[in-house]
Amino acid sequence: MKQLYAAGLMLAMTGAHAATQTVDCGRLLDVKSGAWRERVSIVVENGVVKSVGPMTQAPGNIDLSRHACLPGLIDMHVHLTGETQPVVDSYRDRLTADTSDLAYRSIKYAQRTLLAGFTTVRDLGAQDGLNVSLKRAIAAGDVPGPRMYTAGKSIATTGGHADPTNNLSHFLGEKIGTPGPEQGVIDSPEQGRQAVRARYKEGADLIKITATGGVLSQAANGHNSQYTEDELKAIVDTAKDYGFRVAAHAHGAEGMKRALRAGVDSIEHGTLMDDETIALFKKTGHWYVPTISAGRYVADKAKIDGYYSALVQPKAAAIGPQLQATFARAHKAGVKIAFGTDAGVFPHGENAKEFGYMVEAGMSPVEAIRAATVHAANLLDQSKRLGSVEAGFAADIIAVEGDPLRDVKLLEQVKFVMKEGVVYKKP
Known part of the structure; x- marks a missing residue:
């Protein structure tokens, strides 16, 4: 090897x-x-x-x-600059790992992904421009890895999923300062527009927003709506001006509905979607990226005391087990589905397990393969090349x-x- x-x-x-x-x-x-x-x-x-x-x-x-x-194969939801680890190691990294340390680690994650047969990925969020730099290194031939389309830094609201200062001590918070649009944290339509433009300057290929709470962020709620509709509309409209598609992390139904009405191109995870949400998917023609693998993995790890923090563990136990059943409902209803795993939440290189989970939930093998080829290429606007x-x-x-x-x-x-x-x- x-x-x-x-x-x-x-x-x-x-x-x-x-x-x-x-x-x-x-x-x-x-x-x-x-x-x-x-x-x-x-x-x-x-x-x-x-x-x-x-x-x-x-x-x-x-x-x-x-x-x-x-x-x-194409995986529409990965995070190549990090990988799952127990909470004690995660906290240690936040205190001791430099950006360069994380950059060197990401090389092996990119290699593993490529050797698993995934020649293209969409990386949906990293700090300090790491995913943009990795994309450039791969494209230049300096590092072996999949072709990357990157979101740069995910855009969040204050305290929301992807706010990098969540749950830090007052001492660290004061040292780091309050993040703003440049760091991907916004609290108004105008700041949303600024954050999109900052991603353009950063070298991103698309925009990623966190429309609801998330499982692995150090915050109590894993599914609440975290944007107003005018904030979402400002982000989406500005993104379209720059030729960006918009991917929306979302677990809760209300957050999904707001994001779909605002015109996002894909919903990631979609755990708690209801019938009204499914109807909106069908009406708008937007894409669903399920990430069943991540749900299965965090549900299993939630059973291990101390793997996740006290804030994360109950969210992982509650939300993780529901993703596969949600996928089954969405597929049966005819929602457009593109393949995505959230690799990094589980070990890189195991992306293809998602196919088995999709087939278990009722999708035929050929449709699962299409989700990771022609459908994913469509969502990337690369249907004449990939x-x-x-x-x-x-x-x-x-x-x-x-x-x-x-x-x-x-x-x-x-x-x-x-x-x-x-x-x-x-x-």
């Missing part, structure tokens, strides 16, 4: 890939039709798919003739042994990963 990481690192650092190469696949999933294409060759030129046709098996081709190939293996698309290709349409959990055992024509993992 160490050799594999090293090889991937060298490839990424040099940007090395053959100008033209051919991948022979025993079968290739056409994600749009849901059908397998048998014995195909994918010609890749300068990181882009040039053609897909009958298998040639010429000398020098990449031999995946015993494998099933799919497009690189999410499918066809001419003109980025050469993001993964492979597994067996048939993931029969056993979707095979996607937890990806054997081959190519991103933009660079091979990072081979059988």
Whole structure:
């Protein structure tokens, strides 16, 4: 495994890939039709798919003739600059870890994600511009990792989920000061507009707001509404001026309704959505990103005394177990769903477990795969470049042994990963 990481690192650092190469696949999933294409060759030129046709098996081709190939997977909700840990370690990090320490750690999280078959991610919030810097390092070939679309710093209200000063001592609070729009904390429509512009300056690709309380923030309520409708409208309208989509973290129904009415593009988690919320999803055509994996993980960890703080533990125990059932209701009602996990809340690299949870809740394997390919690409506004293996698309290709349409959990055992024509993992 160490050799594999090293090889991937060298490839990424040099940007090395053959100008033209051919991948022979025993079968290739056409994600749009849901059908397998048998014995195909994918010609890749300068990181882009040039053609897909009958298998040639010429000398020098990449031999995946015993494998099933799919497009690189897309996770629409990750946090690559951090990872779950017990509360005592989390508090220690807040006191002792520098931004540079967190930056170096994020390299292994990016590597794990890529080697798990996720060639594109949407990173929805980090402090100090870390996710923006990681995105740039990956794009430059300095660090191996998935293609990133980043929100920069999540935007919160004072005391809300993503206010970085929640529950600090008076001493620390006085030293840090009161965060404002530049730090992603707002309390008026005008400050909301300022915060969006600060994310633009920061180098973000989209806006993330925390429309309700959250599970892991050091605050008592995990689902209350935390914005007025005029604040939400100011943020969304300003975001559209800058060409940003807006993702809204939300657990409580009222916060979701306000966010959907304001015009956000996606609701993340959506735990306590009610029938009225589902009707609003259907009316607006906005997307739901479920993050079942995070719900399952925090529910399990809430049973361990001391893993979470006294504020977080009851929220994790109450909200976490409900996500999968909410997903089942939303899917049955026909809400548009894009794949997302909230990786970082659980260990990076385990993203594909989400497929199994989605299928357990009633979604077919092919629809779960579409959620992580064509549907996710649509939400990213990249439907002509990502999410499918066809001419003109980025050469993001993964492979597994067996048939993931029969056993979707095979996607937890990806054997081959190519991103933009660079091979990072081979059988």
